[in-house]
Amino acid sequence: MKEKEQKILDASLNLFVDKGFHGTSTAKIAENAGVATGTLFHYFKTKEELINCLYLSTKESMLNEINDNYDNKKDIKENLKNLWLKSVKFCTKNPQKFQFILIFQYSPYITSLTKKQIETQTECMIETYIKGIEKHEIKEISFEFAMDYFWGNITSTVNYFRKHPEELNEKTLDQVFELFWDGIST
Amino acid sequence: MKEKEQKILDASLNLFVDKGFHGTSTAKIAENAGVATGTLFHYFKTKEELINCLYLSTKESMLNEINDNYDNKKDIKENLKNLWLKSVKFCTKNPQKFQFILIFQYSPYITSLTKKQIETQTECMIETYIKGIEKHEIKEISFEFAMDYFWGNITSTVNYFRKHPEELNEKTLDQVFELFWDGIST
DNA sequence: TATTTATTAGATTGATTAGTCAATTTATTA
DNA sequence: TAATAAATTGACTAATCAATCTAATAAATA
Known part of the structure; x- marks a missing residue:
């Protein structure tokens, strides 16, 4: 059962x-x-194992949604915008899951799960990053930093919308994505 | 004593x-x-009071360092870069304090301290923001979002340098700040 | 000096905790 | 159907916890 x-x-x-x-x-x-x-x-077996299992299943459900409908034929900015939008939407629609990922990530007493496993990346993101670098459309930064920049931006964006839900509309989302894009693009 | x-x-x-x-x-x-x-x-009086006191003293020590040497005669980008650099440097030099602020911020069981009190802002930042908007040098975004964007960027930057300490040098810092600036500037 | 007040100590308390275990029920298989 | 295995229960335990209390000491004051 x-x-x-x-x-x-x-x-x-x-x-x-x-x-x-x-x-x-x-x-x-x-x-x-x-x-x-x-x-x-x-x-x-233990409470710690439960916490780790919960983290893995939560992260998986997020990544599944982000990978959905990825179309590698579209251009880089459009692909990145879709990844960005799907991430923001998942986190705002699932505030509990978003909050759990945050507190887990910064939690000091979850040491059994290697920190490597925590890093959140998908095939789509790697592909978009490589193409962006190849075509000189995004700045020459490492993939690791690009990832930290991406998730840091998602986090602050979602935190902002959590405090100001009245701002959550397509127009504001577009503006905030442009801010992210202006930073990372060449 | x-x-x-x-x-x-x-x-x-x-x-x-x-x-x-x-x-x-x-x-x-x-x-x-x-x-x-x-x-x-x-x-x-209680363990919770101890935690709150520790948070306030930690935040205070950070803000003191960030406010230090602020010169409102310099131009907006330079002022913002100084604030950004001082924040990154404080957090990399005081990893324990940085980590504590992170875990406290996302901790669910510290409810006694109002969430408002948690928001980290300084006079320098408000002044720089207002001047940036007035002179149309930064995008027309709310102060609240600008703050979230700023601290989100500091967090992901410091987290990156924590994982890749060999990258922590003036050249990389300049590059990463440019990325931040390209996002927020008009 | 005598008296009061602030500081320090650590054993103690009552509540709470993660995890166990023997007993019971339910599902599977031969 | 009978036998075995898996799932479920909740009372129980040993450890640990935040916080208290009494007593002793040091500092300040009169």
């Missing part, structure tokens, strides 16, 4: 975002999931 | 960054500070 595993993950996401990792007891997670504590530890 | 208070704050900073808020017990803080637990609770 894998549905219980999913219910545990769902309950965890909401509790971790509201109360933090250590502020959320395994007993509370089990209660919210409608499950006994023993069941929780049947599916996840 | 206010030195004990400072020792408690110092020990807290290191432990919180290494082990997280809940991963760090008050007993451990007292031990690392060379102080009894009773002393800790003499200076800080």
Whole structure:
């Protein structure tokens, strides 16, 4: 009955975002999931393993959405804009998942998962980056920095829209993307 | 003997960054500070108060350094570059403080301190922003978004240099600032 | 000097925690 | 159907936690 595993993950996401990792007891997670504590530890050996599993599944759901509808025949700016828009939209539509990724990323006590695994990149992004460099349309920066710049921009953009939801419309999104593009383009 | 208070704050900073808020017990803080637990609770009524005090003192030390040597007679780009450089340098020179500000900012269980208080801005930044808008040198965006864009850029820049310390030199800093400037300037 | 006040100590407390375990139910297979 | 395996339960435990309390000491004041 894998549905219980999913219910545990769902309950965890909401509790971790509201109360933090250590502020959320395994007993509370089990209660919210409608499950006994023993069941929780049947599916996840430790609390830490649960947190890591939740991170991986959350990241996966985000990447799946971002990779969707990618068309490598379009030009570089359009491809990048689509990746950027899909990222912003995923994060604003899934505030809990977005917040969880943030707190996980900066959380000091999740050491078991290698930091490498945390880096979020997709084939589409690598392809767009390489083409952008080849055609001299984006600045000559390393892929690693381009990624940090991209996610840093997504984070601050989404954080801004979270504080000012009335600004979230196509026109503002276009403006903010132009700001990002003006930075990274040659 | 206010030195004990400072020792408690110092020990807290290191432990919180290494082990997280809940991963760090008050007993451990007292031990690392060379102080009894009773002393800790003499200076800080609760653990939460200690965390908030540490955040305020950490933020203050950062803002002091950023505001230093500000010269409003220089032109906008130069002023902004100085603010940007001083921010990046403070964060790379004080990785513990930088990391603490990050984990505090995204921490869900610190609710007592209003979110407004968290926003980091200085007189210099407001002045530079206003002049930039007036002279049409920076794009017509709100101050709030400009701030989010600024700190998002600092964060991704410092995170990048943390992973690639060999890249931390004046030339790269100039390049990365140009990327930031190209985004925000008209 | 005598008295009060601030500081420091650490053992103690009651609550909470992650994780266990033996017992029971449900699903699978032979 | 019978036997085995997997899933589920929740009471339980040993450890750990933030915070308290009493007592002792140092500093300030009169």
